[in-house]
Amino acid sequence: MIKACIFDLDGTLANTLESMAYVANEILKSMNLKPQPVENFKYYSGEGADMLIRRCLKDAGDPELTHYEEVRRIYRKKFDEDPLYKVVPYEGIKEMLKELKKRGMKLAVCSNKPHVAAVKVIEKMFDGYFDLVIGQSDLIRRKPAPDGPLKAASEFGVSPSECMYVGDTKTDMETGTAAKMHTVGVLWGFRDREELESNGAEKVAEKPQDLLYICEEWKND
Numbered sequence: 001m002i003k004a005c006i007f008d009l010d011g012t013l014a015n016t017l018e019s020m021a022y023v024a025n026e027i028l029k030s031m032n033l034k035p036q037p038v039e040n041f042k043y044y045s046g047e048g049a050d051m052l053i054r055r056c057l058k059d060a061g062d063p064e065l066t067h068y069e070e071v072r073r074i075y076r077k078k079f080d081e082d083p084l085y086k087v088v089p090y091e092g093i094k095e096m097l098k099e100l101k102k103r104g105m106k107l108a109v110c111s112n113k114p115h116v117a118a119v120k121v122i123e124k125m126f127d128g129y130f131d132l133v134i135g136q137s138d139l140i141r142r143k144p145a146p147d148g149p150l151k152a153a154s155e156f157g158v159s160p161s162e163c164m165y166v167g168d169t170k171t172d173m174e175t176g177t178a179a180k181m182h183t184v185g186v187l188w189g190f191r192d193r194e195e196l197e198s199n200g201a202e203k204v205a206e207k208p209q210d211l212l213y214i215c216e217e218w219k220n221d
């Protein structure tokens with residue numbers, strides 16, 4: 001029986017690619033480094049802002065990461081100030097969340113996005129939908145460590161086996177598995193089925209509504 005659903009943010013609840021690309025590319029341009037195509041950010045993101053910057057700098061003409069500390073500092077500041085550039089919820093997400101809430105499910109977000117930015121996105125796009133938002137901070141180990149989802153389960157008073165962890169990347173599937181939760185990979189985000197299935201996805205959802213059926217299936221297991 002599933003009593004709580006824990007969601008990744010970037011690539012799962014909302015398409016945030018342009019927001020990350022915009023902030024990073026403005027900084028790269030100001031340093032005479034090469035701005036990167038928006039699509040590349042599907043692979044730069046997933047393991048937090050610091051990793052995104054490292055991957056991005058390598059492609060932008062700074063393989064030695066000589067600009068890393070400076071770019072990191074500016075990126076974190078600018079991104080906390082404005083993480084919403086062209087961010088849009090995926091189609092069907094709000095309807096699916098409403099239905100889960102109607103069924104009495106507890107809902108949380110667990111993201112490797114910096115905490116301030118994650119809260120801003122959720123407040124702007126999904127106000128009132130979530131009981132808890134956990135973004136990346138010094139207080140918690142980032143995914144794939146299971147700390148965020150386990151904290152959510154404990155705050156909700158449910159066991160990990162009563163939770164469904166939903167995400168779009170290898171990191172997410174590893175996180176849900178490490179937390180001993182049911183894992184669902186989603187195909188509307190940044191990575192493909194192969195990556196999700198080979199890293200522990202118990203089920204794969206093609207559209208948000210599928211999550212409602214998946215919950216039902218586990219209810220009857």
Ligand SMILES: O=C(O)COP(=O)(O)O
Nearest residue numbers: 009010046047048111112
């Ligand atoms: O910002 C990132 O690198 C990833 O964020 P996510 O955990 O919400 O996908």
